[in-house]
Amino acid sequence: KQEVTQIPAALSVPEGENLVLNCSFTDSAIYNLQWFRQDPGKGLTSLLLIQSSQREQTSGRLNASLDKSSGRSTLYIAASQPGDSATYLCAVMGYAGGTSYGKLTFGQGTILTVHP
Amino acid sequence: KAGVTQTPRYLIKTRGQQVTLSCSPISGHRSVSWYQQTPGQGLQFLFEYFSETQRNKGNFPGRFSGRQFSNSRSEMNVSTLELGDSALYLCASSWTPTNEKLFFGSGTQLSVL
Numbered sequence: 662k663q664e665v666t667q668i669p670a671a672l673s674v675p676e677g678e679n680l681v682l683n684c685s686f687t688d689s690a691i692y693n694l695q696w697f698r699q700d701p702g703k704g705l706t707s708l709l710l711i712q713s714s715q716r717e718q719t720s721g722r723l724n725a726s727l728d729k730s731s732g733r734s735t736l737y738i739a740a741s742q743p744g745d746s747a748t749y750l751c752a753v754m755g756y757a758g759g760t761s762y763g764k765l766t767f768g769q770g771t772i773l774t775v776h777p
Numbered sequence: 778k779a780g781v782t783q784t785p786r787y788l789i790k791t792r793g794q795q796v797t798l799s800c801s802p803i804s805g806h807r808s809v810s811w812y813q814q815t816p817g818q819g820l821q822f823l824f825e826y827f828s829e830t831q832r833n834k835g836n837f838p839g840r841f842s843g844r845q846f847s848n849s850r851s852e853m854n855v856s857t858l859e860l861g862d863s864a865l866y867l868c869a870s871s872w873t874p875t876n877e878k879l880f881f882g883s884g885t886q887l888s889v890l
Contacts, residue, residue, distance in 0.1 A: 695878065704781075704867055705881040750820070764810070764833050765879065767820040 663688045663755050667768035674741055674775055682736040682771045684751030689729050695765065696725050696736050697750040705750065709736070741775045748772050779804065781870050781882035789888045795856040798885045802849050802870030809851040810879070811843060814865040823866075826851055827873075855887075863889045 664687045674680055684694070693712050697705040709718045709725040711734070717726040724737040738745060752765040782801040790796050802809050810825040810833075822835040826845035843853040849870075855862055867884045871877040 697881075702865075702886070704783075704883040705869075707878045707880065710878045752820075764822045764825060764835070765812075765820075766822070769819050 663753060663766045665751060665753055665766050665768040667749075667751055667771050669771060670769065671772040672774070674773075676741060676743060676775055676777050678741050678775075679737070679739050680741055680773075682738070682749050682751075682773070684734040684736070684768055686732045686734075686753050686766075688755055689732055690755055691729065692754045692756055694725075694727055694734050694751065694753045696723075696734075697752065699748045699750060699770070708749075738773075741773075743775050743777055745775050746773055781868055781880050783866075783868050783882035783885050785885060786883065787886045787888075789890065790858050791890050792858055792860060794858050795854060796858060796887060797852055797854045798866055798868075798887075800851045800853075800868030800870075800882060802851070802868075803880055806870035806872055806880070807849055808871045808873055808877075809845055809849060810869050811851070811853050812867045812869065813837075814867060814884070815863075820867070823853065858889045860889050863887060 666685045668683045691713050695710045696708045699705050711718050711727040722739040727734045748770045750767055750770045752767045754765050784799045808827045811823040812820050814820045824843050825833040829845045840856045845851045865884045865886050867881050869879040869881045871879050
């Protein structure tokens with residue numbers, strides 16, 4: 662059974678800092694890994710999708726890496742801003758005999774607060 | 778291009794009632810999946826539909842069911858509501874069930890009293 666763990670559970674940083682969020686997963690048989698952002702009471706916004714054959718993806722100030730063999734991913738946020746404050750969720754889509762369709766396994770998330 | 782639309786946004790029900798939630802995917806998307814989010818359990822997969830067929834189901838009791846129509850719109854139904862069913866129910870859509878980004882709606886917040 663796939664398990665996803667995110668560290669730290671919460672993070673508070675001053676504006677302008679570079680930061681790293683960590684995600685680990687137990688089963689390396691995955692199609693892809695996605696990072697999402699969730700604002701309070703809202704749905705999820707997809708930030709980055711890394712296919713299993715890729716090592717990293719970048720979008721603006723965000724960079725996500727994937728090491729499938731060790732079951733780890735990191736999300737790097739450069740020059741953090743107060744608007745980055747949200748919960749960041751890591752999710753993997755695994756495959757196991759075709760039972761993975763549309764099924765993401767999520768971590769519990771990292772609550773990020775960026776203060777001015 | 779319109780995003781994933783979920784209705785209603787909020788629902789209040791009492792124990793024993795049933796409820797139907799609706800999800801309209803992004804135009805052209807054929808895969809729709811549903812998730813339950815609670816403070817204690819986080820996000821958990823309910824089921825996934827592709828071209829009107831349920832392709833995958835999570836570990837939820839039979840009280841939770843769903844369907845997908847020919848236009849890819851989807852509904853999920855919860856019968857005999859329990860207090861523990863109070864949650865944010867999120868719908869996501871994508872072109873295919875596996876290797877694509879999932880786009881989520883804003884969710885339906887269900888409160889069971």
